Amino acid sequence: MPVTADHIRETLDDYLAAHPDDKGLLARLEELLHAGADLASRKEFRGHVTAGAVLADPTGRVLHIKHLTLNRWLLPGGHVEADDSGLLAAAQRELAEETGITASVVIPAGHRPVHIDAHAIPAKDEPAHRHFDFRFLFRTSAYVVELQTSEVTAAAWRDTDAIEDGTLRRRVREALR
Numbered sequence: 454m455p456v457t458a459d460h461i462r463e464t465l466d467d468y469l470a471a472h473p474d475d476k477g478l479l480a481r482l483e484e485l486l487h488a489g490a491d492l493a494s495r496k497e498f499r500g501h502v503t504a505g506a507v508l509a510d511p512t513g514r515v516l517h518i519k520h521l522t523l524n525r526w527l528l529p530g531g532h533v534e535a536d537d538s539g540l541l542a543a544a545q546r547e548l549a550e551e552t553g554i555t556a557s558v559v560i561p562a563g564h565r566p567v568h569i570d571a572h573a574i575p576a577k578d579e580p581a582h583r584h585f586d587f588r589f590l591f592r593t594s595a596y597v598v599e600l601q602t603s604e605v606t607a608a609a610w611r612d613t614d615a616i617e618d619g620t621l622r623r624r625v626r627e628a629l630r
Contacts, residue, residue, distance in 0.1 A: 455535050456493040456543065461502055462486055464540055464587065466566050478571055484583045493583070495532045497551050500571075500583035504543035505530030506566060507590045508552075508559065513629050514610040516552055516597070526615070530586060531604075532626070539557050540566070544589045553598030562590035562628055568621040588621060590628055 465483070469476055477485075481538055485492055492502045506529045508516040517526045518537045530544060541564055547625050567590040567591040574582050597608045613629070616622035 456533050456537050457504035460539055461492055466571055479569060486611045489540045493533045498580045498582040498583060503532055503586045504540050504547055505586050505588040506544045506548035507588055507625055509592050509629055510610055511594050515613055517611050518583045518605045519607040521604050534608060540587045541589050551601045552608055554595050559593045562592060564619050
């Protein structure tokens with residue numbers, strides 16, 4: 454069952470109820486939902502949703518991966534696929550694909566994203582477009598099993614200070630207390 458506009462709307466509404474100050478940052482996402490855009494399709498170049506995983510170990514460190522193409526340390530995540538049952542499931546699938554850490558050893562910290570980021574993706578193999586990244590917090594005591602070498606060159610557990618986005622960093626710290 455694919456990720457639907459209703460699911461995206463419900464997840465966004467739940468998120469904005471908890472974080473009303475983010476409404477302005479996510480206005481474009483709301484506009485696209487209202488316009489009937491297929492936000493689960495990566496072919497929707499006005500913008501589409503992606504799903505990210507913030508994975509914390511028992512000491513509060515967060516897993517970062519080194520992205521092959523971008524040559525940057527990022528959090529695991531990626532595009533929604535047709536067989537994802539929801540955004541949380543998509544984040545968990547991306548985490549497992551990129552790191553080999555399976556859903557059986559990962560516990561979601563909740564069903565609401567800890568953060569939704571809107572950022573521009575420059576033109577390369579596709580036209581320039583926007584990603585609306587629904588980031589979910591997970592906990593685990595497992596460690597990286599096998600990296601997806603087609604996209605990831607390394608993995609490292611880092612202190613929450615390494616999270617680049619200040620809002621995400623603050624929310625993850627609060628959730629891990």
